[in-house]
Amino acid sequence: MHQIIHAWSRHVVLLKWPATECPFISKEPKETVSRPSFMRLLLWVLLQAIRTLAVTKQWYGPNGTDFPRHVTVEVDANARSAIQGLNDSFPVDTRRIVDEPDSTVVDIENIVFDELPPSPSDEDVYKFMRLNAITPPQPPKQGDLVYFLHVSKSAGSFFCECGMKNGKNLGLDHFPNCHYLLQDRPLWGTFPFPLAQQDPHMGRTCSSDVAQFRQHGITLEGNENFLPHEGKLCPEFYSAIMLRSPIHRLVSHLVWILGDKVWGVTPDRIFAEYPILSDNFYVRSLRGGYGSYKRPFGALGHDDLQHAKHNLRQFKQVLIVDADLSKRVLYNFGWSCAGIPGKRSKFSAGTEGVLKFFKERWGEGLYQQLVHQNKLDMELFEEARKLQRASELSR
Numbered sequence: 001m002h003q004i005i006h007a008w009s010r011h012v013v014l015l016k017w018p019a020t021e022c023p024f025i026s027k028e029p030k031e032t033v034s035r036p037s038f039m040r041l042l043l044w045v046l047l048q049a050i051r052t053l054a055v056t057k058q059w060y061g062p063n064g065t066d067f068p069r070h071v072t073v074e075v076d077a078n079a080r081s082a083i084q085g086l087n088d089s090f091p092v093d094t095r096r097i098v099d100e101p102d103s104t105v106v107d108i109e110n111i112v113f114d115e116l117p118p119s120p121s122d123e124d125v126y127k128f129m130r131l132n133a134i135t136p137p138q139p140p141k142q143g144d145l146v147y148f149l150h151v152s153k154s155a156g157s158f159f160c161e162c163g164m165k166n167g168k169n170l171g172l173d174h175f176p177n178c179h180y181l182l183q184d185r186p187l188w189g190t191f192p193f194p195l196a197q198q199d200p201h202m203g204r205t206c207s208s209d210v211a212q213f214r215q216h217g218i219t220l221e222g223n224e225n226f227l228p229h230e231g232k233l234c235p236e237f238y239s240a241i242m243l244r245s246p247i248h249r250l251v252s253h254l255v256w257i258l259g260d261k262v263w264g265v266t267p268d269r270i271f272a273e274y275p276i277l278s279d280n281f282y283v284r285s286l287r288g289g290y291g292s293y294k295r296p297f298g299a300l301g302h303d304d305l306q307h308a309k310h311n312l313r314q315f316k317q318v319l320i321v322d323a324d325l326s327k328r329v330l331y332n333f334g335w336s337c338a339g340i341p342g343k344r345s346k347f348s349a350g351t352e353g354v355l356k357f358f359k360e361r362w363g364e365g366l367y368q369q370l371v372h373q374n375k376l377d378m379e380l381f382e383e384a385r386k387l388q389r390a391s392e393l394s395r
Helices: 002-008 033-057 077-086 122-132 157-165 206-216 246-264 266-273 283-286 304-313 325-333 350-362 364-373 375-393
Strands: 105-107 148-149 220-223 239-243 317-320 341-343
Touching: 122 375, 148 157, 157 220, 157 239, 157 325, 239 325, 239 375, 246 283, 246 350, 246 364, 246 375, 266 364, 283 304, 283 375, 304 375, 317 325, 317 375, 350 364
Parallel strands: 148 220, 148 239, 239 317
Antiparallel strands: 105 341
Protein backbone atom coordinates (compact mmCIF):
# COMPACT_ATOMS: atom_id res chain seq x y z
CA MET A 1 0.00 0.00 0.00
CA HIS A 2 2.90 2.34 0.80
CA GLN A 3 4.35 1.76 -2.66
CA ILE A 4 1.02 2.52 -4.33
CA ILE A 5 0.56 5.79 -2.45
CA HIS A 6 4.23 6.64 -3.10
CA ALA A 7 3.71 6.15 -6.84
CA TRP A 8 0.42 8.07 -6.92
CA SER A 9 1.92 10.96 -4.99
CA ARG A 10 4.30 11.68 -7.88
CA HIS A 11 1.34 12.59 -10.06
CA VAL A 12 -0.90 14.43 -7.67
CA VAL A 13 -0.69 16.28 -4.40
CA LEU A 14 -2.31 14.29 -1.62
CA LEU A 15 -4.34 16.31 0.87
CA LYS A 16 -2.70 15.14 4.10
CA TRP A 17 -4.60 14.75 7.34
CA PRO A 18 -2.11 14.31 10.21
CA ALA A 19 -2.94 11.40 12.46
CA THR A 20 -2.72 13.68 15.49
CA GLU A 21 -5.67 15.66 14.12
CA CYS A 22 -7.86 12.64 13.47
CA PRO A 23 -11.13 13.37 15.31
CA PHE A 24 -11.89 9.68 15.75
CA ILE A 25 -8.72 8.61 17.57
CA SER A 26 -9.20 8.39 21.28
CA LYS A 27 -6.55 10.14 23.36
CA GLU A 28 -7.15 7.73 26.26
CA PRO A 29 -4.41 5.27 27.28
CA LYS A 30 -4.40 2.14 25.13
CA GLU A 31 -5.77 -0.11 27.85
CA THR A 32 -8.86 2.06 28.29
CA VAL A 33 -9.86 2.37 24.62
CA SER A 34 -13.45 1.22 24.32
CA ARG A 35 -14.93 -0.92 21.54
CA PRO A 36 -16.87 2.06 20.09
CA SER A 37 -13.61 3.99 19.92
CA PHE A 38 -12.03 1.12 17.97
CA MET A 39 -14.96 1.09 15.54
CA ARG A 40 -14.59 4.85 15.03
CA LEU A 41 -10.90 4.32 14.28
CA LEU A 42 -11.72 1.60 11.74
CA LEU A 43 -14.29 3.90 10.13
CA TRP A 44 -11.71 6.68 9.92
CA VAL A 45 -9.19 4.35 8.23
CA LEU A 46 -11.80 3.33 5.64
CA LEU A 47 -12.74 6.94 4.98
CA GLN A 48 -9.08 7.86 4.49
CA ALA A 49 -8.63 5.01 2.01
CA ILE A 50 -11.66 6.14 0.01
CA ARG A 51 -10.51 9.74 0.18
CA THR A 52 -7.02 8.84 -1.04
CA LEU A 53 -8.48 6.99 -4.03
CA ALA A 54 -10.73 9.93 -4.83
CA VAL A 55 -7.94 12.50 -4.65
CA THR A 56 -5.33 10.49 -6.55
CA LYS A 57 -7.53 8.96 -9.24
CA GLN A 58 -6.95 10.25 -12.76
CA TRP A 59 -10.34 11.45 -14.00
CA TYR A 60 -10.66 10.53 -17.63
CA GLY A 61 -12.99 12.75 -19.58
CA PRO A 62 -14.48 12.28 -23.03
CA ASN A 63 -12.09 11.08 -25.73
CA GLY A 64 -9.66 9.85 -23.12
CA THR A 65 -8.64 13.25 -21.81
CA ASP A 66 -6.91 13.10 -18.45
CA PHE A 67 -7.30 16.17 -16.23
CA PRO A 68 -5.99 16.08 -12.63
CA ARG A 69 -8.22 18.01 -10.27
CA HIS A 70 -5.76 20.18 -8.32
CA VAL A 71 -4.11 23.49 -9.07
CA THR A 72 -2.84 26.38 -6.96
CA VAL A 73 -1.48 29.45 -8.69
CA GLU A 74 0.01 32.84 -8.03
CA VAL A 75 1.12 35.67 -10.29
CA ASP A 76 4.81 35.95 -11.08
CA ALA A 77 5.36 39.42 -12.54
CA ASN A 78 9.14 38.99 -12.75
CA ALA A 79 8.79 35.95 -15.00
CA ARG A 80 6.42 37.91 -17.23
CA SER A 81 8.75 40.84 -17.72
CA ALA A 82 11.88 38.69 -18.11
CA ILE A 83 10.61 36.54 -20.96
CA GLN A 84 8.63 39.29 -22.68
CA GLY A 85 11.77 41.37 -22.73
CA LEU A 86 13.49 38.57 -24.63
CA ASN A 87 10.79 37.91 -27.17
CA ASP A 88 7.32 39.43 -27.18
CA SER A 89 6.09 36.80 -29.63
CA PHE A 90 5.96 34.14 -26.90
CA PRO A 91 2.90 34.36 -24.64
CA VAL A 92 3.68 34.11 -20.96
CA ASP A 93 1.84 32.02 -18.41
CA THR A 94 2.06 33.92 -15.11
CA ARG A 95 0.91 30.93 -13.08
CA ARG A 96 3.28 29.30 -10.65
CA ILE A 97 2.44 26.17 -8.74
CA VAL A 98 2.72 26.50 -4.97
CA ASP A 99 1.77 22.93 -4.07
CA GLU A 100 3.89 21.30 -1.39
CA PRO A 101 7.14 20.34 -3.19
CA ASP A 102 8.53 16.84 -3.31
CA SER A 103 11.59 16.30 -1.15
CA THR A 104 13.63 15.47 -4.26
CA VAL A 105 12.75 18.71 -6.05
CA VAL A 106 15.47 21.33 -6.20
CA ASP A 107 16.45 24.28 -8.33
CA ILE A 108 17.89 22.89 -11.55
CA GLU A 109 21.09 24.91 -11.10
CA ASN A 110 21.93 22.68 -8.10
CA ILE A 111 21.45 19.36 -9.86
CA VAL A 112 24.39 16.97 -10.19
CA PHE A 113 24.40 16.36 -13.94
CA ASP A 114 25.49 13.16 -15.66
CA GLU A 115 29.14 12.84 -16.61
CA LEU A 116 29.21 12.49 -20.39
CA PRO A 117 31.96 11.32 -22.74
CA PRO A 118 33.64 13.99 -24.90
CA SER A 119 31.32 15.69 -27.36
CA PRO A 120 31.60 14.75 -31.04
CA SER A 121 34.06 16.93 -32.90
CA ASP A 122 32.73 19.69 -35.11
CA GLU A 123 34.44 18.02 -38.09
CA ASP A 124 32.45 14.84 -37.45
CA VAL A 125 29.26 16.86 -37.01
CA TYR A 126 29.72 18.73 -40.31
CA LYS A 127 30.25 15.40 -42.06
CA PHE A 128 27.14 14.05 -40.35
CA MET A 129 25.16 17.08 -41.56
CA ARG A 130 26.27 16.59 -45.16
CA LEU A 131 25.49 12.88 -45.19
CA ASN A 132 22.02 13.32 -43.67
CA ALA A 133 21.01 16.66 -45.20
CA ILE A 134 20.44 18.16 -41.75
CA THR A 135 18.68 21.51 -41.83
CA PRO A 136 18.75 23.99 -38.92
CA PRO A 137 15.65 23.81 -36.71
CA GLN A 138 13.40 26.81 -36.32
CA PRO A 139 11.91 27.84 -32.95
CA PRO A 140 8.19 27.28 -32.48
CA LYS A 141 5.86 30.06 -33.56
CA GLN A 142 3.13 31.52 -31.42
CA GLY A 143 0.17 29.15 -31.56
CA ASP A 144 2.18 26.05 -32.47
CA LEU A 145 1.01 22.84 -30.81
CA VAL A 146 4.05 21.26 -29.15
CA TYR A 147 4.18 17.46 -29.18
CA PHE A 148 6.84 16.28 -26.73
CA LEU A 149 8.05 12.68 -26.63
CA HIS A 150 8.66 12.45 -22.90
CA VAL A 151 10.97 9.48 -22.39
CA SER A 152 10.75 8.77 -18.67
CA LYS A 153 13.61 10.06 -16.47
CA SER A 154 14.95 12.40 -19.17
CA ALA A 155 14.04 15.75 -17.56
CA GLY A 156 10.61 15.71 -19.17
CA SER A 157 8.84 17.08 -16.12
CA PHE A 158 11.22 20.04 -16.10
CA PHE A 159 10.47 20.72 -19.78
CA CYS A 160 6.71 20.51 -19.19
CA GLU A 161 6.85 22.81 -16.16
CA CYS A 162 8.91 25.33 -18.11
CA GLY A 163 6.53 25.28 -21.07
CA MET A 164 3.48 25.75 -18.87
CA LYS A 165 5.15 28.61 -17.04
CA ASN A 166 5.65 30.29 -20.41
CA GLY A 167 2.10 30.17 -21.68
CA LYS A 168 1.42 26.58 -22.69
CA ASN A 169 -1.82 24.87 -21.64
CA LEU A 170 -3.35 28.05 -20.28
CA GLY A 171 -6.62 27.38 -18.48
CA LEU A 172 -5.90 23.68 -17.89
CA ASP A 173 -5.30 22.11 -14.51
CA HIS A 174 -1.60 21.84 -13.76
CA PHE A 175 -0.09 18.45 -14.59
CA PRO A 176 3.72 18.34 -14.15
CA ASN A 177 4.27 15.60 -16.75
CA CYS A 178 1.87 17.27 -19.23
CA HIS A 179 0.49 13.99 -20.58
CA TYR A 180 -3.15 15.05 -20.41
CA LEU A 181 -4.37 12.40 -22.84
CA LEU A 182 -5.08 8.87 -21.69
CA GLN A 183 -3.17 7.31 -24.58
CA ASP A 184 0.03 9.12 -23.54
CA ARG A 185 0.39 7.71 -20.02
CA PRO A 186 3.61 5.81 -19.12
CA LEU A 187 3.97 2.12 -19.99
CA TRP A 188 7.00 0.74 -18.17
CA GLY A 189 6.08 -2.93 -18.15
CA THR A 190 6.25 -2.94 -14.35
CA PHE A 191 4.62 -1.40 -11.29
CA PRO A 192 3.08 1.14 -11.26
CA PHE A 193 2.68 1.38 -15.06
CA PRO A 194 2.33 -2.09 -16.60
CA LEU A 195 1.96 -2.62 -20.32
CA ALA A 196 -1.50 -2.14 -21.80
CA GLN A 197 -3.36 -5.08 -23.30
CA GLN A 198 -3.68 -3.24 -26.61
CA ASP A 199 -2.05 -0.29 -28.34
CA PRO A 200 -3.27 2.83 -26.51
CA HIS A 201 -2.92 4.80 -29.77
CA MET A 202 -4.95 2.33 -31.82
CA GLY A 203 -7.29 4.01 -34.29
CA ARG A 204 -5.81 7.45 -33.81
CA THR A 205 -4.63 9.63 -36.67
CA CYS A 206 -2.80 12.95 -36.91
CA SER A 207 -6.12 14.65 -37.67
CA SER A 208 -7.83 13.15 -34.64
CA ASP A 209 -4.87 14.05 -32.43
CA VAL A 210 -5.00 17.68 -33.56
CA ALA A 211 -8.76 17.78 -33.04
CA GLN A 212 -8.30 16.42 -29.51
CA PHE A 213 -5.67 19.06 -28.71
CA ARG A 214 -7.92 21.87 -29.93
CA GLN A 215 -11.04 20.50 -28.26
CA HIS A 216 -9.43 20.57 -24.82
CA GLY A 217 -7.13 23.57 -25.22
CA ILE A 218 -3.90 21.56 -25.09
CA THR A 219 -0.90 23.37 -26.56
CA LEU A 220 1.86 21.22 -24.98
CA GLU A 221 1.36 17.47 -24.67
CA GLY A 222 3.93 15.02 -23.35
CA ASN A 223 3.60 11.47 -24.68
CA GLU A 224 5.35 9.30 -22.08
CA ASN A 225 5.37 5.99 -23.92
CA PHE A 226 6.32 5.56 -27.60
CA LEU A 227 5.95 7.15 -31.01
CA PRO A 228 2.53 6.25 -32.45
CA HIS A 229 1.60 6.06 -36.15
CA GLU A 230 4.47 3.57 -36.68
CA GLY A 231 6.97 6.31 -35.92
CA LYS A 232 5.66 8.93 -38.34
CA LEU A 233 5.59 12.38 -36.76
CA CYS A 234 2.55 14.51 -37.46
CA PRO A 235 3.53 17.65 -39.44
CA GLU A 236 0.77 19.59 -37.68
CA PHE A 237 2.79 19.50 -34.45
CA TYR A 238 6.04 21.10 -33.37
CA SER A 239 7.78 17.91 -32.19
CA ALA A 240 10.47 17.88 -29.51
CA ILE A 241 12.42 15.31 -27.53
CA MET A 242 15.10 15.31 -24.84
CA LEU A 243 17.63 12.53 -24.25
CA ARG A 244 20.18 11.87 -21.53
CA SER A 245 22.96 9.33 -21.13
CA PRO A 246 21.11 5.97 -21.45
CA ILE A 247 22.80 4.28 -18.50
CA HIS A 248 22.17 7.28 -16.27
CA ARG A 249 18.55 7.33 -17.42
CA LEU A 250 18.17 3.66 -16.48
CA VAL A 251 19.80 4.10 -13.07
CA SER A 252 17.61 7.13 -12.36
CA HIS A 253 14.57 5.05 -13.28
CA LEU A 254 15.62 2.27 -10.92
CA VAL A 255 16.09 4.76 -8.09
CA TRP A 256 12.58 6.12 -8.71
CA ILE A 257 11.07 2.63 -8.54
CA LEU A 258 13.20 1.00 -5.84
CA GLY A 259 14.27 3.86 -3.59
CA ASP A 260 16.73 2.65 -0.92
CA LYS A 261 16.42 -0.92 -2.21
CA VAL A 262 18.34 0.04 -5.34
CA TRP A 263 21.68 -0.61 -3.61
CA GLY A 264 21.11 -4.37 -3.71
CA VAL A 265 20.35 -4.82 -7.41
CA THR A 266 22.55 -6.62 -9.92
CA PRO A 267 22.47 -6.58 -13.73
CA ASP A 268 20.81 -10.01 -13.82
CA ARG A 269 18.04 -8.84 -11.51
CA ILE A 270 17.58 -5.61 -13.45
CA PHE A 271 17.23 -7.51 -16.73
CA ALA A 272 14.82 -10.05 -15.23
CA GLU A 273 12.53 -7.62 -13.40
CA TYR A 274 12.65 -4.61 -15.75
CA PRO A 275 13.10 -6.01 -19.28
CA ILE A 276 11.46 -3.05 -21.03
CA LEU A 277 13.30 -0.33 -19.11
CA SER A 278 16.72 -2.01 -19.18
CA ASP A 279 16.86 -3.01 -22.83
CA ASN A 280 17.42 0.02 -25.12
CA PHE A 281 14.49 2.04 -23.83
CA TYR A 282 15.19 4.99 -26.17
CA VAL A 283 15.16 2.75 -29.26
CA ARG A 284 11.92 1.15 -28.05
CA SER A 285 10.35 4.58 -27.60
CA LEU A 286 11.53 5.96 -30.95
CA ARG A 287 11.24 2.88 -33.17
CA GLY A 288 7.53 3.48 -33.64
CA GLY A 289 4.52 1.30 -32.89
CA TYR A 290 3.46 -0.70 -29.87
CA GLY A 291 4.71 -3.99 -31.28
CA SER A 292 8.29 -2.72 -31.34
CA TYR A 293 7.99 -1.03 -27.97
CA LYS A 294 6.97 -4.18 -26.11
CA ARG A 295 9.30 -6.65 -27.81
CA PRO A 296 10.87 -9.25 -25.52
CA PHE A 297 14.16 -8.54 -23.83
CA GLY A 298 17.06 -8.83 -26.28
CA ALA A 299 14.86 -8.82 -29.41
CA LEU A 300 15.82 -5.36 -30.70
CA GLY A 301 18.49 -5.16 -33.40
CA HIS A 302 20.32 -2.99 -35.90
CA ASP A 303 17.25 -2.48 -38.09
CA ASP A 304 15.34 -1.08 -35.10
CA LEU A 305 18.21 1.29 -34.38
CA GLN A 306 18.18 2.60 -37.95
CA HIS A 307 14.44 3.23 -37.78
CA ALA A 308 14.88 5.02 -34.45
CA LYS A 309 17.67 7.20 -35.90
CA HIS A 310 15.50 8.10 -38.89
CA ASN A 311 12.59 9.04 -36.64
CA LEU A 312 14.84 11.04 -34.32
CA ARG A 313 16.01 13.19 -37.25
CA GLN A 314 12.41 14.16 -38.01
CA PHE A 315 11.99 15.99 -34.69
CA LYS A 316 12.09 19.76 -34.92
CA GLN A 317 14.04 19.99 -31.66
CA VAL A 318 16.41 17.44 -30.14
CA LEU A 319 17.93 18.46 -26.81
CA ILE A 320 20.47 16.75 -24.57
CA VAL A 321 20.06 16.84 -20.80
CA ASP A 322 23.18 18.51 -19.46
CA ALA A 323 24.22 21.59 -17.51
CA ASP A 324 23.25 23.88 -20.42
CA LEU A 325 19.71 22.57 -20.74
CA SER A 326 18.01 25.73 -19.41
CA LYS A 327 19.99 27.92 -21.80
CA ARG A 328 19.10 25.72 -24.78
CA VAL A 329 15.41 25.71 -23.92
CA LEU A 330 15.52 29.50 -23.71
CA TYR A 331 17.34 29.82 -27.02
CA ASN A 332 15.34 27.22 -28.96
CA PHE A 333 11.88 27.79 -27.49
CA GLY A 334 12.04 31.28 -26.04
CA TRP A 335 11.03 29.88 -22.66
CA SER A 336 12.68 31.17 -19.49
CA CYS A 337 13.03 28.26 -17.07
CA ALA A 338 14.26 30.44 -14.20
CA GLY A 339 12.77 29.22 -10.94
CA ILE A 340 11.48 25.97 -12.44
CA PRO A 341 12.30 23.11 -10.07
CA GLY A 342 14.11 20.11 -11.46
CA LYS A 343 14.10 16.65 -9.95
CA ARG A 344 17.26 15.00 -8.81
CA SER A 345 18.16 11.70 -7.25
CA LYS A 346 17.14 11.37 -3.62
CA PHE A 347 20.79 10.57 -2.91
CA SER A 348 23.15 13.50 -2.38
CA ALA A 349 25.67 12.42 -5.03
CA GLY A 350 22.94 12.20 -7.64
CA THR A 351 22.48 9.49 -10.25
CA GLU A 352 26.19 9.80 -11.02
CA GLY A 353 26.99 8.73 -7.46
CA VAL A 354 24.69 5.69 -7.65
CA LEU A 355 26.28 4.68 -10.93
CA LYS A 356 29.78 4.91 -9.45
CA PHE A 357 28.65 2.77 -6.53
CA PHE A 358 27.41 0.11 -8.96
CA LYS A 359 30.72 0.12 -10.82
CA GLU A 360 32.65 -0.43 -7.59
CA ARG A 361 30.27 -3.03 -6.19
CA TRP A 362 29.74 -5.04 -9.36
CA GLY A 363 33.17 -4.76 -10.91
CA GLU A 364 33.89 -3.75 -14.49
CA GLY A 365 32.69 -7.04 -15.98
CA LEU A 366 29.14 -6.86 -14.59
CA TYR A 367 28.89 -3.13 -15.27
CA GLN A 368 29.81 -3.70 -18.92
CA GLN A 369 26.90 -6.16 -19.17
CA LEU A 370 24.58 -3.22 -18.53
CA VAL A 371 26.39 -1.09 -21.11
CA HIS A 372 26.51 -3.84 -23.73
CA GLN A 373 22.82 -4.61 -23.36
CA ASN A 374 22.06 -0.95 -24.12
CA LYS A 375 24.57 -0.47 -26.94
CA LEU A 376 21.79 0.49 -29.37
CA ASP A 377 20.68 3.25 -27.03
CA MET A 378 24.28 4.41 -26.65
CA GLU A 379 24.60 4.79 -30.42
CA LEU A 380 21.24 6.55 -30.65
CA PHE A 381 22.31 8.95 -27.90
CA GLU A 382 25.44 9.88 -29.86
CA GLU A 383 23.19 10.55 -32.85
CA ALA A 384 21.15 12.91 -30.68
CA ARG A 385 24.29 14.73 -29.53
CA LYS A 386 25.30 15.28 -33.15
CA LEU A 387 21.84 16.59 -33.99
CA GLN A 388 21.97 19.08 -31.14
CA ARG A 389 25.45 20.25 -32.13
CA ALA A 390 24.41 20.45 -35.79
CA SER A 391 21.60 22.80 -34.86
CA GLU A 392 24.10 25.03 -33.07
CA LEU A 393 26.56 25.05 -35.96
CA SER A 394 23.77 25.85 -38.43
CA ARG A 395 22.85 29.18 -36.83
